[in-house]
Amino acid sequence: MSTRVRFAPSPTGYLHIGGARTALFNWLYARHTGGKFILRIEDTDAQRNTQEAVDVILEGLRWLGIDWDEGPLCGCDPSASKGEHGPYFQSQRADIYRAKVEELKSKGFAYDRDGAVYFKMGREATLIEDLVVGEVRRELTDREALDPDFVIVRSDGQPVFHLVNVIDDMLMEITHVIRGEDHLTNTAKHIALFKAFGAEPPKYAHIPLILNSDGSKMSKRDEGASLMAYPEMGYLPEALINQLVLLGWTPGDNKEIVSVEEIIRSFDLPQVHRSNARFDMNKLKSINYEYMRQLSMEEFVEQGRKAFEKAGMLSGDWDEGYVTRALETCKDKVKTFAELPEYAGFYFVEELRYDPELLEEVFTEEGRERLAALGQRYTNLEDFSAASLEAELKALAKELGLKAGPLVHPLRLALTGAKSGPSLYHLMEVLGKERVLKRINGLLK
């Protein structure tokens, strides 16, 4: 039998990074086994259900490169979807739930009390065979020992999560439920529901949670909790996927940078870890750097340009070629695209502003003299190529009996306003003679 897995988010207005990883693991499993990945929107809570909230989820998955075989196509039109097991919005399945509740009642598994419908739960412990956690024996809690029954339809007529989740998984013929560990103990209820319907429960796999770097639970407002914060921070989707998959699964052979194709090939549930993991932004950065290096120069420039536009730095009419050449000097130098505007912003301002503290530190009396000497040489230099600029600087250094450093530092400061940046000679070539001399002289006077 072909595997069918699903991701069933609730449209809350954002996609939690943990949810994104749950989606990822489901998707990886579907692709690894050649099965189907289904997207279902759990929007029983009408207040949360907005088109925008649904689109946030769809956009997030698309950004990551996670595609679904069945499910909605957009938030704007709930009837627009693909797959034979729809509707894929719970808000459109009310009739199904009603009928199923009647079925439970007629079978003697459900009854009314105080206007709500209750499910008649057994009193024995439940054995859960989890593909990740192993065999779990769920005993009754003290409250359950008093009364194990639970509500499946509220007195306002709204069916609750446990019920609809099970009905949908059953009708959509889900074979493997891969979800967060926070659902592990709920699984007893779900298994009981499946059995009451006379259906075979799916296989379960509960994956660990993602925690903040300090070990606390990652909640909505924490940094990096929202998936879309990552494109915002200039990360590549491939890098995020790599990071997420590493948090709970190991490729083996001490390998860490693994392509999606490689992951799909070797990913499987028994190797998924059982313990929660903290999200390390430093590690993501370093992984992102690896992926940024793999980008072609064209791809890098294109995305770099977008980062600048987003920062509002390309508002002047800068020459296309100039922008491209400027960005080319930044390749392999930054770890995220978001760093670019600060790293190379000096290319795109007419008047450079200098940090007084930096000036004091680098621009000493000696530095001033050296910069003036350099300005002289460069004024008379015709070939303003990186190689020529370098040769000229080194020649002057030799004459002055200095190493390159003492000349380089004040020059870099004059041109970029910073102590570090792209290759100095290449940056001068891009800036061009006019700008270079203007900045040198501007600082000298």
Next chain:
RNA sequence: GGCGUGUUCGUCUAUCGGUUAGGACACAGCCCUCUCAAGGCUGAGAGAUGGGUUCGAUUCCCAUACACGCUACCA
């Protein structure tokens, strides 16, 4: 309170009873170098605690501690 899950360097992890406990990120130092980054080399850094089982436990069992989850007419 009850129920469940987990616990190896700061972080993510490797280890299928016998290892100088390996790697990656971060950190420190050195080299390279026009700066930074990268790269090369080196360093520091871990089996929560206490009991068992065993010739031998990070690995198996139990307890404790701690963390996390669930315990709703939330999802």
